[in-house]
Amino acid sequence: MRASLSFPLTAMAAGLLAAGPTLADNPVELTMYYPIAVGGALTDVIDGLVDQFEAEHSEIVVDAIYAGNYDDTRVRAMSAIEAGDAPQLSVLFSIDLYELLEQDAIIAFDEVIETNEEREWLEGFYPGLMENGQLDGMTYGIPFQRSTIVLYWNKDAFEEAGLDPETPPETWDDMARMAAAVREASNGEQWGVMVPSTGYPYWMFQAFAFQNGHRLMNENGTEVYFDDPAAIEALEYWVSLATEHNAMPDGTIEWGTLRQNFIEQSTAMIWHTTGNLTAVRNEADFDFGVAMLPMKTQRGSPTGGGNFYLFKDASEEEQRAAMTFIRWMTDPERAAAWSIETGYMGVSPASYETEALRDYIEQFPPAAVARDQLEHGTAELSTYQGGRIRRALDNAVQAALTGQMTPAEALAQAQREAEAALRRYSR
Numbered sequence: 001m002r003a004s005l006s007f008p009l010t011a012m013a014a015g016l017l018a019a020g021p022t023l024a025d026n027p028v029e030l031t032m033y034y035p036i037a038v039g040g041a042l043t044d045v046i047d048g049l050v051d052q053f054e055a056e057h058s059e060i061v062v063d064a065i066y067a068g069n070y071d072d073t074r075v076r077a078m079s080a081i082e083a084g085d086a087p088q089l090s091v092l093f094s095i096d097l098y099e100l101l102e103q104d105a106i107i108a109f110d111e112v113i114e115t116n117e118e119r120e121w122l123e124g125f126y127p128g129l130m131e132n133g134q135l136d137g138m139t140y141g142i143p144f145q146r147s148t149i150v151l152y153w154n155k156d157a158f159e160e161a162g163l164d165p166e167t168p169p170e171t172w173d174d175m176a177r178m179a180a181a182v183r184e185a186s187n188g189e190q191w192g193v194m195v196p197s198t199g200y201p202y203w204m205f206q207a208f209a210f211q212n213g214h215r216l217m218n219e220n221g222t223e224v225y226f227d228d229p230a231a232i233e234a235l236e237y238w239v240s241l242a243t244e245h246n247a248m249p250d251g252t253i254e255w256g257t258l259r260q261n262f263i264e265q266s267t268a269m270i271w272h273t274t275g276n277l278t279a280v281r282n283e284a285d286f287d288f289g290v291a292m293l294p295m296k297t298q299r300g301s302p303t304g305g306g307n308f309y310l311f312k313d314a315s316e317e318e319q320r321a322a323m324t325f326i327r328w329m330t331d332p333e334r335a336a337a338w339s340i341e342t343g344y345m346g347v348s349p350a351s352y353e354t355e356a357l358r359d360y361i362e363q364f365p366p367a368a369v370a371r372d373q374l375e376h377g378t379a380e381l382s383t384y385q386g387g388r389i390r391r392a393l394d395n396a397v398q399a400a401l402t403g404q405m406t407p408a409e410a411l412a413q414a415q416r417e418a419e420a421a422l423r424r425y426s427r
Contacts, residue, residue, distance in 0.1 A: 027061045028321040033080075033090040035073040035145075035306060036066040045341050053328050060321045070306065071387075074099070077311075081105055086313040089322040091306040094132035094141055095382035098221045101140070102384065106309045108138040112319050121327055124348050126371075131379035133307050135221075141307030142326055143347040147273040148301040148370045148377060149207050151294065152280060155287035157268035161185035168291035172211070172237055175269070175294045179247030182268040192247035193269040194262075195238065199255025201397040202381055202390045203304060204271060207293055208234035210300035210378050216393075221383040222425040226393060227408070227415040235400050235407035237296070242401070251402050262288075273304060274370035277343025281364070290366035292373045299376035305344065336360075345370050385421040392417040 036043055043066055050062045067073040070093040077090050081103075092100070100106045113119055125143055133141025155165035161182045169175035179192020195204050206216055214230035217223065225231065241248040262270045263283045277290065293301050308326045310319055328334065335351035338344065340360050346352050352361075352371060361368045383389050396410035405413070 027059050028317055030060065030062045030089060030318060030322055030325065031065065031080075031087040032062055032325075033065050033067045033073050033077045033087055033092070035068065035070045035091060035093075042342060045338075049329065049334070049338075053325060057324065057328070060324060062325055070096075078103060078105065081311070081313065086311050088314040088318045089308060089310055089326065091144055092309055094129075094143070094146070094303070094305060094307045095380050095386055096309075097132060097135065097140055097307075097382060098384045099386055100309060101135070105311060106140055107312045107319070108140050109142065109310065109323075110138050112310060112323050118323070118327070121330075124350060125330075126345075126347065126349065126374055128374040128377045128379075129303055129345070129347055132303065132382055141309055142330060144306060144308050144326075144330060145275070145342075146303060146305040146307075146345045146347055147275045148303055148345070148373045149204065149271050149293060150274050150277075150301070150369050150373065151291045152262055152270050152272060152276075153289050153291065154262070154265060154268045155289055157182050157186075157190060157265065157286075161268075165287065166289070168289060169269075169294045171294050172296050176237075176241060176245045176247060179241065179269060180245045183247050190265060191249060191267040192245075193241060193271075194248055194253050194258055194267040195241070195271045196255040196258045197252045197398055197401050200304075202393040203302060205231075205235060205238070205393065205397050206302045206378075206381050207271070207300065208238055210302065211293065211295045211298060212237075213297040215378060216381055217383055221386075222422055224381075224383060224389060224415070224418045224422070226396070226418060227411045232408050232411055234296075235397065235411060238397075239400050239407060243403075252398055275305065275342060275344045277366060277370075278341065279343065281343075281366075290369045292369060292376065299373070300378060301373055301376065302378050302380040303374070304380055339367065343367070345374075383418075383422065384425045388421045389418050392421075 034046060046064055050064055054061060067076040074092050074096050077087055080086055109122060113122060122139060129143040129146050133139055151168060153168050158165040163178055163181060169178050175193060182190055182192040209216055209231045212230045212234045214228055216225055242250045258270055258272055259276050259280060261267050292299055310322055314322065330347060332348055332350035332354050335346045335348060336354040336357035339346040339357060346357055351357060381390065392414040396414035399405040399410040400407045
């Protein structure tokens with residue numbers, strides 16, 4: 001799909017930067033921490049949405065605080081709670097659930113909803129996006145800024161390498177072969193594929209493992225299975241893209257600059273969040289496509305991104321106001337406009353049934369890939385002691401990719417560290 005394709009955004013999407021509202025005399029004031037270190041510049045979009053909400057709800061004021069990446073945002077929100085200045089709601093990592101519960105920081109939406117209409121709203125999201133927000137039959141996280149990992153490929157580079165530009169890799173073997181062909185055809189000027197190994201290495205590795213038929217954790221957040229033979233084989237394949245196939249650079253690949261690497265055509269394929277889709281479309285001056293990730297034994301990608309959470313220290317009035325805002329933000333028409341503006345997923349089937357998103361997908365089919373991949377999705381890696389667990393796995397992935405350890409050695413070490421961290425949670 002040529003990136004210069006234009007599409008007239010809906011009036012709702014075009015009106016995100018609405019004029020400031022006239023507020024009631026004594027509005028309910030809400031503080032919302034929001035992560036901005038994600039794909040694309042989103043502050044203007046969020047500010048516009050907040051302005052539009054306040055124009056329609058003069059009784060509520062929302063102060064959006066942009067706190068850095070997901071980890072930074074969680075730290076700032078928890079620090080505010082400890083300082084006695086707790087926010088009423090925030091968008092935080094969907095995988096922060098266990099830590100937020102351990103800190104007794106959040107409440108379930110089930111405790112706040114009052115009407116049948118609200119219960120229907122709670123049941124209206126994609127089940128695959130709800131997995132990381134639910135525990136023991138209760139819902140603690142409402143999906144908003146959500147994604148899966150998708151494959152972006154440069155059709156022009158494929159054609160120059162003698163590959164079918166309309167056919168992305170279906171399997172791991174396909175990806176290695178196609179990536180090597182691009183590298184060879186460019187006389188070493190262009191890499192075939194790049195998979196980021198900073199930022200969220202565990203997320204990419206989870207995709208590889210799941211494509212090899214393996215889940216990395218149990219449903220209770222108390223056990224992980226990093227050193228399983230299927231997981232080791234997955235990391236061996238990732239390493240082999242550089243060491244065996246000469247299709248990917250040695251060492252680590254930066255998350256934050258990978259989209260630009262693709263735009264500048266230093267690589268023909270990347271694995272990245274669908275949250276980069278609109279930015280890639282706007283910036284690329286070559287033909288590109290978007291596809292589900294390739295598979296070994298099955299297709300698959302973990303979900304990713306952020307959920308809305310309600311904080312426990314908020315008053316009942318503030319919790320009700322926060323619910324009003326969250327329901328407004330996840331309305332199907334608004335979720336559709338958000339998806340068009342950013343590339344993130346519409347979080348409900350109803351959002352994809354809106355005229356705006358239907359028309360957009362008809363003109364720009366890549367916008368449907370992340371949604372379609374949910375059929376092959378799995379919950380993102382989430383456990384108790386999540387920061388320690390992910391750090392252990394991140395270190396293992398990077399140790400293998402940089403040649404400091406074999407995949408088997410690295411994952412065995414990560415497993416030992418994870419088991420030590422999770423020992424007191426075993427049931």
